[in-house]
Amino acid sequence: MGLLENIHEPSDLRSLSMAELKELAGEIRQEMITVVAANGGHLAPNLGVVELTLALHRVFKSPSDKIIWDVGHQTYIHKLITGRKGLFKTLRQYKGLSGFPKRSESEHDFFETGHSSTSISAAVGYAQARDVLKEHHDVVAVIGDGAMTGGMAYEALNYAGQSGMHVIVILNDNEMSIAPNVGAISSYLTRLRTDPRYDKRKSDVEYLLKRIPGIGDKVAKAAEKAKDGLKYLLVPGMWFEELGFTYLGPIDGHDQVMMEQVLEQAKQKRGPVLVHVVTRKGKGYAPAEENPDVFHGVGPFNPETGEVHKRKAPPTYTQVFGETLSALGRENEKIVAITAAMPGGTGLNLFAREFPERFFDVGIAEQHAVTFAAGLAFGGLKPVVAIYSTFYQRAYDQVLHDVCLQGAPVVLAIDRAGVVGDDGPTHHGVFDISFLRAIPNLVFMAPKDENELRHMLHTAVRLDGPVALRYPRSAGQGVSLDPVLKDVPLGKGEVLKEGRDVAILAIGPMAYPSLAAAQELRLKGIDAAVINLRFIQPLDTELVLRFARLTKRLVTVEDHMLSGGMGSAVLEQLADHGLTDVAVERLGYRDYVDQGPIPVLQQNHGLSAKGIMAAAERLLHRGSQAAQGRGGLAIHKLKA
Numbered sequence: 124m125g126l127l128e129n130i131h132e133p134s135d136l137r138s139l140s141m142a143e144l145k146e147l148a149g150e151i152r153q154e155m156i157t158v159v160a161a162n163g164g165h166l167a168p169n170l171g172v173v174e175l176t177l178a179l180h181r182v183f184k185s186p187s188d189k190i191i192w193d194v195g196h197q198t199y200i201h202k203l204i205t206g207r208k209g210l211f212k213t214l215r216q217y218k219g220l221s222g223f224p225k226r227s228e229s230e231h232d233f234f235e236t237g238h239s240s241t242s243i244s245a246a247v248g249y250a251q252a253r254d255v256l257k258e259h260h261d262v263v264a265v266i267g268d269g270a271m272t273g274g275m276a277y278e279a280l281n282y283a284g285q286s287g288m289h290v291i292v293i294l295n296d297n298e299m300s301i302a303p304n305v306g307a308i309s310s311y312l313t314r315l316r317t318d319p320r321y322d323k324r325k326s327d328v329e330y331l332l333k334r335i336p337g338i339g340d341k342v343a344k345a346a347e348k349a350k351d352g353l354k355y356l357l358v359p360g361m362w363f364e365e366l367g368f369t370y371l372g373p374i375d376g377h378d379q380v381m382m383e384q385v386l387e388q389a390k391q392k393r394g395p396v397l398v399h400v401v402t403r404k405g406k407g408y409a410p411a412e413e414n415p416d417v418f419h420g421v422g423p424f425n426p427e428t429g430e431v432h433k434r435k436a437p438p439t440y441t442q443v444f445g446e447t448l449s450a451l452g453r454e455n456e457k458i459v460a461i462t463a464a465m466p467g468g469t470g471l472n473l474f475a476r477e478f479p480e481r482f483f484d485v486g487i488a489e490q491h492a493v494t495f496a497a498g499l500a501f502g503g504l505k506p507v508v509a510i511y512s513t514f515y516q517r518a519y520d521q522v523l524h525d526v527c528l529q530g531a532p533v534v535l536a537i538d539r540a541g542v543v544g545d546d547g548p549t550h551h552g553v554f555d556i557s558f559l560r561a562i563p564n565l566v567f568m569a570p571k572d573e574n575e576l577r578h579m580l581h582t583a584v585r586l587d588g589p590v591a592l593r594y595p596r597s598a599g600q601g602v603s604l605d606p607v608l609k610d611v612p613l614g615k616g617e618v619l620k621e622g623r624d625v626a627i628l629a630i631g632p633m634a635y636p637s638l639a640a641a642q643e644l645r646l647k648g649i650d651a652a653v654i655n656l657r658f659i660q661p662l663d664t665e666l667v668l669r670f671a672r673l674t675k676r677l678v679t680v681e682d683h684m685l686s687g688g689m690g691s692a693v694l695e696q697l698a699d700h701g702l703t704d705v706a707v708e709r710l711g712y713r714d715y716v717d718q719g720p721i722p723v724l725q726q727n728h729g730l731s732a733k734g735i736m737a738a739a740e741r742l743l744h745r746g747s748q749a750a751q752g753r754g755g756l757a758i759h760k761l762k763a
Contacts, residue, residue, distance in 0.1 A: 127150040127151060147177070169199040175400055193243075193266040239273050250289065489521075507583075513552050527564045534580075541595045564588065572599055613658075664696050664700075667696055
C-alpha cells in the first residue's frame with residue numbers, strides 16, 4: 124500500500140519526511156496520469172504543481188487558512204489530499220467530481236473558478252472580511268502566469284498593494300522566459316530576502332546613515348536609490364514591490380524544502396506578499412513535458428505512450444471554422460483574426476500559420492480583444508474575434524458599447540456555444556443568446572451544420588456591421604461541404620419540412636433531432652413542420668407567424684437557457700402580433716447545467732428526438748382537450 128492511501132486530509136502530510144514526500148509526489152503523478160488517461164482532463168498543469176500543492180497544505184492549515192486557486196483546472200492534487208481520493212476516478216464524469224474547485228464538494232474549496240484571473244480578487248475579499256471580523260488566518264491566492272495577462276488580476280493587485288492588507292499571492296510561472304533566473308544568484312537573493320535578519324539590518328543601516336550630522340538624510344536617500352537600482356537589475360519582481368508587495372523569488376517550484384521555507388517566511392511578513400514560483404508543465408511525465416499544450420486539456424490517451432485516442436468522426440465545427448476563415452483570408456487580405464489565448468481551441472492556429480502578420484493573440488484579455496477589434500475595424504480591416512461563448516460573458520460591455528453601439532464591422536465568432544460536456548457549468552455556453560439578443564444593431568445567427576457554418580462565415584465577413592455567429596464544440600453532422608460559398612439571406616429561416624399539425628422551430632444543430640422527431644411523429648399520423656430559424660436576430664418573424672397561424676402549436680428547441688433565449692424571442696413576436704391563441708412548448712435549460720456527456724445533458728432537458736416528440740404530443744393533447752365540445756381536433760393522418 125502506498126503513502127497516498129494514508130492521506131485523508133491535509134494534516135496527514137505534516138508527519139511525512141522529505142523522502143516520503145518525494146515518494147508521495149510520484150504516487151500522485153501516477154494516479155493523475157491513470158485517471159486522466161481514462162477520463163480526459165487537464166494533465167500538464169496538474170503535473171507541474173504537485174510539490175507546490177503539497178507545500179501549501181503542509182505550511183497552511185486548510186480549512187482555517189484559505190487557499191484559492193485561479194482557473195481551478197490545476198486542483199487535482201488538492202482534491203486527492205483533501206478527502207476526495209476515493210472519488211477521484213469519477214473526475215469530470217457525469218455526477219462525479221468536478222474538474223474545478225466546487226464549494227459543495229469540500230470545505231477546502233473556497234471559491235468556484237473556471238474563468239481566469241479571479242483568484243486575487245477573491246482572496247482580497249476573504250482577507251478584507253477576516254480583518255473586518257478581527258479574525259486571524261492566512262489567505263493565499265494561487266495564480267498562473269497566463270492568468271496574469273487578465274486585467275482583473277492587476278486591478279486586484281493594485282487594491283491589495285494600496286490597502287496594505289496581509290494576503291499571499293503565489294505566482295506559478297510555467298511558461299514565461301524567466302526560468303533562466305532560477306540559479307545561484309536568484310537562490311542567494313531569495314535567501315537574503317527571506318532571512319528575518321535582512322529587514323532588521325536594512326532598518327539599522329538606514330538609522331545609522333540618517334544620524335550623520337548635516338548630510339545623513341541625503342546619504343540615506345542616495346543609498347536607497349542605489350540599492351533600488353541594483354535590485355531593479357537583479358530582482359525581476361521589483362514591479363510588484365512598486366505596487367506595495369513584498370516579492371519573494373523566483374524559486375524552484377519543485378524544490379520541496381525551499382518551497383516550504385519561503386512559504387513560512389511569507390506567513391511571517393506583514394502586508395501583501397507575492398511568492399514567485401517557477402514550475403514545469405507536465406513535470407514527471409515525458410509526453411506531457413514534451414507537449415505541454417497537447418496535455419494542457421487532453422482527451423483519453425494511452426498512458427504508456429501518451430498517444431491520444433482518436434475517434435473516427437466528422438470534423439468539428441471549430442475545425443471547419445478555422446479552415447473556412449483561412450480560405451476567406453486568401454481571398455480578402457483585410458481579414459484579420461483575434462484570439463484570447465486560445466489559438467488551437469478556436470481553430471485559429473490554421474489562420475495564424477498561414478497569415479502570422481494578420482493574427483493577434485492578446486492573451487487572457489477578452490475585453491481588450493473585442494475593443495481592439497473595433498479599433499481594427501474602424502482602421503479599415505475586417506476583424507474576426509474567436510472566443511468561447513462562456514468567455515464572451517467577460518466582454519459584454521465591450522460588445523455592447525465599443526462594437527454594436529458604434530456599428531463596428533466586427534465578426535464575433537462564438538465557439539463552444541451550448542453545453543460543452545465534462546468541463547461543467549463554468550464552461551457551458553448557454554447564456555450568449557440571452558445577453559446578445561438584447562443588443563440592437565447586431566446580426567446574430569447559428570448554423571444547423573458545418574456546411575451552413577461555412578456559408579454563414581462567408582456572409583458575416585461581407586456584412587458592413589456587427590455580426591455574431593454561434594456554433595458548438597462538437598463534431599459536425601458529417602454533411603458534404605459545398606465547393607462554392609454563398610450568402611445566406613439576411614434574417615431568413617429555412618423550412619426543412621412542411622407540416623400542418625405542429626411546427627418545431629429549431630436554432631443551430633437542434634434542427635437535426637427536430638427532423639428526427641418529425642419523422643417519428645409522422646409514424647403516429649402527426650404532420651409536424653420543422654423550421655431551421657438560422658437567425659436569432661433579425662428573427663424571421665414572417666415565417667414564425669405563418670406557422671403559428673397555420674398550426675396553432677409551436678415547439679421551440681435551443682441548446683441554451685430558456686430565460687431570454689430563442690423561445691422567448693418567439694413568444695415576444697406572438698405577443699406583439701396578438702396571437703394569444705397559439706400554444707407553445709419551449710425546450711432548453713432552466714438552471715445551471717452540471718457536467719456530463721453532451722448527449723446525456725441534452726437528453727435530460729428534452730433536447731433529443733424523443734424529448735422533442737414528447738413536447739409536440741403534449742401540445743396536441745392539450746389542444747385536443749381544449750377542443751372537446753367544439754367538434755374535436757383534426758389530426759392529419761399520413762400514409763406510411
